[in-house]
Amino acid sequence: MPQSSMVGSMVLPSDVPLQDERDSLLREKLDLHSQLFEAAQIQRKLSGPREFRRGCLQFASEVFAARFLPGDFTSFLQRGSKVLVAHGDIAGKGVAAGMWFTNLAGLLQSYDRPSSDPAKIASEINRHLCYLRPIAPFATAFLARVDCNLGELSYCNAGHFPPILLRADGRTELLETGGPLLGAIGGARFELGKLTLEPGDTLVAYSDGVLECPNTSGDEFGLDRIVAALRGAESTLAQGTLMMLLATLQDFANGSPLCDDVSLTVIQRDATCRHPEELAG
Numbered sequence: 618m619p620q621s622s623m624v625g626s627m628v629l630p631s632d633v634p635l636q637d638e639r640d641s642l643l644r645e646k647l648d649l650h651s652q653l654f655e656a657a658q659i660q661r662k663l664s665g666p667r668e669f670r671r672g673c674l675q676f677a678s679e680v681f682a683a684r685f686l687p688g689d690f691t692s693f694l695q696r697g698s699k700v701l702v703a704h705g706d707i708a709g710k711g712v713a714a715g716m717w718f719t720n721l722a723g724l725l726q727s728y729d730r731p732s733s734d735p736a737k738i739a740s741e742i743n744r745h746l747c748y749l750r751p752i753a754p755f756a757t758a759f760l761a762r763v764d765c766n767l768g769e770l771s772y773c774n775a776g777h778f779p780p781i782l783l784r785a786d787g788r789t790e791l792l793e794t795g796g797p798l799l800g801a802i803g804g805a806r807f808e809l810g811k812l813t814l815e816p817g818d819t820l821v822a823y824s825d826g827v828l829e830c831p832n833t834s835g836d837e838f839g840l841d842r843i844v845a846a847l848r849g850a851e852s853t854l855a856q857g858t859l860m861m862l863l864a865t866l867q868d869f870a871n872g873s874p875l876c877d878d879v880s881l882t883v884i885q886r887d888a889t890c891r892h893p894e895e896l897a898g
Contacts, residue, residue: 668856669693671698671700671765672766673886673887674763674768674884675855675856675886675887676855677854677885678881679863680879680880681879682715683879687880688718689705689826689879690707690721690722690880691880692725694729696731699762699763700765702884703758703759703760704822705721705777706758706777706824707721707755708756709754717754721742721756724741724745734762734771735762735809736796738773739775739795739807742775743800743802743807744803747800747801747803750800755800756775759777759792759795759822767813768813768814768890769812769814772794772812773794773796773809775796775799775807776795776798778828779793780792780821780823780882781821781843781847784817787848789844794808794810795810814884816886816887816889817887818886819850819855819858821862821882822881823880823881826876826878826879830870832871838866842865850862858885863881866879
């Protein structure tokens with residue numbers, strides 16, 4: 618008669634290697650999550666502050682990743698009274714796109730010279746990414762340099778969805794001047810746009826994750842809803858305007874999971890700030 622064995626809660630010798638393998642996989646998974654968390658913290662640190670004020674201007678930004686590390690990026694580089702603003706999207710999602718942001722952040726710092734306007738910076742970054750093809754990804758970017766004393770803003774839109782400028786009187790403008798997406802065309806020309814942020818004006822840059830965010834019916838949020846939400850904003854703070862836009866987007870999605878990274882940058886000029894001519898005089 619064959620011998621019987623009691624197993625119950627006992628671990629048979631043949632199960633030990635399998636349990637060891639499971640423990641090893643769990644440790645590797647925890648280690649990976651720890652590394653991704655550290656990478657996300659580094660990425661956030663390289664982006665600069667999420668909210669700050671310079672002169673009569675307020676700046677705020679936020680990024681939400683659909684998977685691990687975001688491909689969307691926002692960045693503020695401050696030099697005296699001037700701020701270089703970058704908002705963009707690196708092709709792809711997850712770890713690879715997040716790693717390329719580190720490279721892009723280094724390029725922004727390297728090319729952010731007093732003599733370089735946003736169009737020149739876009740041209741330099743484009744040259745660098747084209748040189749690294751096919752390893753380097755494509756990227757879209759809205760680059761702007763803002764004089765926080767005068768409200769003067771120069772910008773270059775490199776293939777990104779055009780930011781919205783809401784004037785204090787309710788008029789809207791789309792900031793489209795620039796060139797193609799970065800890393801696509803070697804020797805591409807990038808043009809410079811210029812404007813002045815007047816008291817009460819608000820500028821909003823956004824990613825395709827905002828524009829194309831679906832609700833449960835499959836409808837996309839779209840540009841018209843962004844403009845309508847922006848016009849309905851009552852906050853005098855850039856951070857308040859940003860949070861209101863995010864809340865409106867969340868209400869529209871009605872629980873639908875993120876299909877893409879979501880990012881917003883808001884620049885708001887105080888309504889009570891004096892005009893540039895008065896400040897200059």
